[in-house]
Amino acid sequence: MKKILVTGAFGQIGSELVPTLQQKYGEQSVVAMGHSNYPKDFKGIFESGEITDIKFLKELVAKHQIDTIFHMAAYLSVKSEMDPQGAWEVNVIGLKNVLDIAKEAKLQVFWPSSIAVFGPTTPRQNTPQITPIEPTTMYGVGKLTGESLCHYYHLKYGLDVRSVRYPGLLDYKTPPSLGTTEYAKEIFWKAIKEKKYTVPLKADTTMPMMFMLDAIRATVSIMEAPAEKIKIRTSYNLAAFSFSPEDLYNQIKKFVPDLVIEYKETEIQKIADSWPQSIDDSQARTDWGWLPQYSLEQLVEAMYTNIKKQIDNGAK
Numbered sequence: 001m002k003k004i005l006v007t008g009a010f011g012q013i014g015s016e017l018v019p020t021l022q023q024k025y026g027e028q029s030v031v032a033m034g035h036s037n038y039p040k041d042f043k044g045i046f047e048s049g050e051i052t053d054i055k056f057l058k059e060l061v062a063k064h065q066i067d068t069i070f071h072m073a074a075y076l077s078v079k080s081e082m083d084p085q086g087a088w089e090v091n092v093i094g095l096k097n098v099l100d101i102a103k104e105a106k107l108q109v110f111w112p113s114s115i116a117v118f119g120p121t122t123p124r125q126n127t128p129q130i131t132p133i134e135p136t137t138m139y140g141v142g143k144l145t146g147e148s149l150c151h152y153y154h155l156k157y158g159l160d161v162r163s164v165r166y167p168g169l170l171d172y173k174t175p176p177s178l179g180t181t182e183y184a185k186e187i188f189w190k191a192i193k194e195k196k197y198t199v200p201l202k203a204d205t206t207m208p209m210m211f212m213l214d215a216i217r218a219t220v221s222i223m224e225a226p227a228e229k230i231k232i233r234t235s236y237n238l239a240a241f242s243f244s245p246e247d248l249y250n251q252i253k254k255f256v257p258d259l260v261i262e263y264k265e266t267e268i269q270k271i272a273d274s275w276p277q278s279i280d281d282s283q284a285r286t287d288w289g290w291l292p293q294y295s296l297e298q299l300v301e302a303m304y305t306n307i308k309k310q311i312d313n314g315a316k
């Protein structure tokens with residue numbers, strides 16, 4: 001039986017990934033690792049611990065006879081800028097712990113990189129797979145280090161580690177958190193509850209984005225691809241569509257016609273301006289058959305409908 005460990009199991013990605021893996025492989029095949037404040041209605045195997053604690057991780061892998069790790073525990077970009085030391089420990093040391101254990105126990109690993117790996121010297125339009133990479137945020141520095149570590153462990157130890165560079169991801173299950181692209185989630189909550197929102201960016205700040213269900217499909221599908229199809233062992237570019245706050249506002253207005261919006265740029269403008277506006281993901285398409293399914297219009301409808309349902313049922 002397959003035995004999968006998901007770290008960051010109750011975070012933005014984990015909250016959707018864990019149920020998908022449970023459905024695919026069975027509830028007893030997935031170990032969800034997070035903090036003690038996990039959702040009380042969670043059904044499945046739960047373990048509480050820190051990704052920085054290698055002894056705990058090693059024991060966990062042995063106890064459950066894990067063969068695959070989806071390592072999702074991480075700080076996002078804004079939190080990493082607030083606490084660069086913490087970001088290094090969780091995002092880099094945490095990954096190195098996972099890679100070291102995976103190397104010893106011969107496990108398969110998925111680890112997410114991000115569009116944040118790129119920096120001001122990267123071409124911002126249709127960013128190529130291979131291109132200058134000089135990130136100017138701590139989050140990006142961690143992603144660049146992480147990509148290099150994954151590549152190195154593959155070359156040196158033959159570790160089967162696979163990765164994609166996620167664009168900004170939008171889901172309706174978890175609350176908005178400390179990321180640069182998180183405004184695009186928060187706007188739905190505020191639009192439905194208050195009919196007004198102040199965007200922390202300029203109206204035309206375009207970033208690559210994706211619906212969470214597409215991101216989960218990419219994650220599962222790169223892990224299921226035959227090893228010989230995985231030609232990139234740093235991380236694959238991945239894309240669906242790009243939009244600016246103004247584009248998003250125009251879509252949400254179809255559902256909330258009286259939505260009032262204001263643009264007041266904050267310190268995250270600098271982070272957004274250092275990231276690409278659109279991504280060339282042709283190598284992922286060629287190598288392992290990646291194809292996004294959701295358009296911006298479909299994303300907006302799914303986000304609006306599901307968040308509205310939660311708010312109607314009393315969600316704050």
Ligand code: SER
Nearest residue numbers: 076077114179180181
């Ligand atoms: N979406 C993330 C953030 O905004 C980047 O990967 O921090």
